[in-house]
Amino acid sequence: MAVxxxxxxxxRGPLQADRLKVNLLSRETPSSGFALDLWxxxxxxxxxxxxxxxxxxxxxxxxxxxxxxxxxxGVIVCQKGSETRREIRGREMSLVPPSFLQSIEExxxxxxxRESESPFAFYFILLFHTFGLALLVGANAVVxxxxxxxxxxxxxxxxxxxxxxxxxxxxxxxxxxxLLVIAxxxxxxxxxxxxxxxxxxxxxxxxxxxxxxxxxxxxSLDETSMMxxxxxxxxxxxxxxxxxxxxxxxLAYTYKYLTFPS
Amino acid sequence: MxxxxxHLLLNHFPIIGTIVGLGLFLVxxxxxxxxLRRASLIIFAAMALVAIPTFFTGTGAQGAIRKTPGVSEAxxxxxxxxxxxxxxxxxxxxALSLVELWKSQGSSRQSGWNWTLSAVLLFSIVTSGLMMxxxxxxxxxxxxxxxxxxxxxxxxSALSKLVERFEPSPGKFAELMTASKWWWAFMMDMHFVGLAxxxxxxxxxxxxxxxxxxxxPVAPLHRLIPWAMLGFGVNLVTGILAFTGMDQYYTYxxxxxxxxxxxxxxxxxxxxxxxxxxxxxxxxxGAGDDAPPLAKFIAGTSxxxxxxxxxxxxxxxxxxxxxxxxx
Numbered sequence: 001m002a003v004x005x006x007x008x009x010x011x012r013g014p015l016q017a018d019r020l021k022v023n024l025l026s027r028e029t030p031s032s033g034f035a036l037d038l039w040x041x042x043x044x045x046x047x048x049x050x051x052x053x054x055x056x057x058x059x060x061x062x063x064x065x066x067x068x069x070x071x072x073x074g075v076i077v078c079q080k081g082s083e084t085r086r087e088i089r090g091r092e093m094s095l096v097p098p099s100f101l102q103s104i105e106e107x108x109x110x111x112x113x114r115e116s117e118s119p120f121a122f123y124f125i126l127l128f129h130t131f132g133l134a135l136l137v138g139a140n141a142v143v144x145x146x147x148x149x150x151x152x153x154x155x156x157x158x159x160x161x162x163x164x165x166x167x168x169x170x171x172x173x174x175x176x177x178x179l180l181v182i183a184x185x186x187x188x189x190x191x192x193x194x195x196x197x198x199x200x201x202x203x204x205x206x207x208x209x210x211x212x213x214x215x216x217x218x219x220s221l222d223e224t225s226m227m228x229x230x231x232x233x234x235x236x237x238x239x240x241x242x243x244x245x246x247x248x249x250x251l252a253y254t255y256k257y258l259t260f261p262s
Numbered sequence: 263m264x265x266x267x268x269h270l271l272l273n274h275f276p277i278i279g280t281i282v283g284l285g286l287f288l289v290x291x292x293x294x295x296x297x298l299r300r301a302s303l304i305i306f307a308a309m310a311l312v313a314i315p316t317f318f319t320g321t322g323a324q325g326a327i328r329k330t331p332g333v334s335e336a337x338x339x340x341x342x343x344x345x346x347x348x349x350x351x352x353x354x355x356x357a358l359s360l361v362e363l364w365k366s367q368g369s370s371r372q373s374g375w376n377w378t379l380s381a382v383l384l385f386s387i388v389t390s391g392l393m394m395x396x397x398x399x400x401x402x403x404x405x406x407x408x409x410x411x412x413x414x415x416x417x418x419s420a421l422s423k424l425v426e427r428f429e430p431s432p433g434k435f436a437e438l439m440t441a442s443k444w445w446w447a448f449m450m451d452m453h454f455v456g457l458a459x460x461x462x463x464x465x466x467x468x469x470x471x472x473x474x475x476x477x478x479p480v481a482p483l484h485r486l487i488p489w490a491m492l493g494f495g496v497n498l499v500t501g502i503l504a505f506t507g508m509d510q511y512y513t514y515x516x517x518x519x520x521x522x523x524x525x526x527x528x529x530x531x532x533x534x535x536x537x538x539x540x541x542x543x544x545x546x547x548g549a550g551d552d553a554p555p556l557a558k559f560i561a562g563t564s565x566x567x568x569x570x571x572x573x574x575x576x577x578x579x580x581x582x583x584x585x586x587x588x589x
Binding site: 119123126127130131133134135137138139140141142145150151152153154155157158159161162241242245246248249250252253 | 443444446447450451454455457458459460461462463465466475477478479481482483485486489549569572573576577579580
């Protein structure tokens with residue numbers, strides 16, 4: 001596969017390496033299949049899209065002179081043991097985010113969300129994302145804590161009613177989350193942490209669904225068996241929500257691009 | 263009204279309040295008076311809350327007078343350092359008081375001696391001493407007539423000098439808070455976790471008292487309050503640390519001050535809940551029972567104020583630099 005990717009880059013010639021890393025395709029074949037070995041987790045998210053642009057830079061004279069004329073359009077990173085060599089062939093190119101991110105960013109709605117001075121633009125969406133978080137995680141945490149033995153005097157059965165506000169919280173955050181991605185598509189979609197957050201939320205929602213269907217919907221369970229059966233789900237729920245909040249907060253500190261690089 | 267004015271209005275409360283609270287606490291211990299003891303614990307908790315805006319207004323007050331002739335930057339720094347140490351002890355005293363109030367709830371009679379009472383006694387004595395030093399070092403900034411000479415710092419007693427060794431240097435402390443973006447990210451993360459905990463527990467109690475989710479009895483829901491206090495405690499600590507890290511940023515931000523104001527109103531709200539008939543009237547509500555209007559009003563206010571706190575917190579960033587003062 002690595003060879004195929006090299007061919008797509010228009011690179012010929014032997015390469016002395018244990019592992020190959022190729023991080024872009026040529027302009028001519030922008031979306032061929034390729035195998036990549038990553039050295040930066042941040043790039044991982046970019047590769048999910050299989051569409052990369054090449055931005056031509058000045059030719060790397062030293063390399064161009066030494067290699068065959070067919071060699072063009074490629075940045076190759078060769079790794080042999082612990083040694084890493086980054087070779088630039090032909091024109092200098094850099095990995096850039098897929099252009100559809102730019103298209104989203106350039107829409108009027110995205111621009112308004114991002115740049116408007118109105119208090120009802122970006123921060124309003126962010127506010128409701130926080131309200132949704134409080135509703136979803138707050139209610140779920142109370143159910144978890146109760147299952148784990150906190151405030152035992154609360155009867156468990158009526159807590160089933162809390163799953164509705166949790167779903168409302170989730171719905172609010174799904175909608176506001178999409179709006180936040182529309183406001184900063186490059187920032188979120190090129191950040192590995194964003195995919196981690198979605199994954200953790202996926203698991204947390206799965207645990208929440210199982211809490212409802214296996215513990216609260218089972219009328220045959222008494223309180224003791226609800227607690228016994230639900231304890232490990234409740235623990236996982238708390239851990240996963242903590243992880244989801246943390247991954248969400250980290251989005252503000254881990255992004256590679258705030259907006260599409262110009 | 264400016265920050266100096268606000269700082270001077272507030273700063274006598276935590277100093278004198280703590281000393282008065284300590285006096286009442288000692289009397290209650292000697293006289294074995296349970297009601298008085300609870301009153302003094304409530305005073306400690308209230309002073310712990312009021313100490314926060316008092317501390318926060320200090321930065322603005324400093325900004326207002328630092329250019330004034332005769333005002334020494336070193337004395338301000340010394341005052342700020344002493345305030346940071348006193349605030350730490352004040353918050354611990356307040357937290358311990360709440361723990362003791364929670365443990366002894368429902369019994370106005372004198373219950374036995376326990377570790378929380380010893381801890382409150384110890385911490386309130388230390389806090390009172392530290393508070394006096396905060397007052398003195400603050401007075402030195404603007405009232406040279408109280409001291410005997412111009413070089414007040416050099417004339418300190420041995421005890422003051424000893425205490426000073428434990429006081430953080432404000433500049434270094436701020437640097438510590440902001441040196442690593444991961445530490446900052448961690449504090450903000452915990453601030454959100456605390457938020458979820460508070461809203462989950464207090465919000466649920468409020469919503470139930472307002473008449474939703476009526477199948478849940480109220481009294482057992484109240485057992486979740488320690489979790490709410492844990493969440494609030496986490497947010498109080500991370501909030502104060504964040505402020506000390508970027509005090510200039512928060513000081514000139516309207517959303518920040520309104521948020522602090524809303525938190526103070528929440529303090530009054532809690533007092534209204536527990537010190538009126540409201541709490542008694544909902545304590546015994548079983549499944550399906552409706553709360554009286556006063557309790558509903560307090561619960562509604564609480565819910566509104568918590569949502570306001572979240573809203574104002576979220577708007578701190580876009581409201582940066584909205585407080586215009588002649589800097």
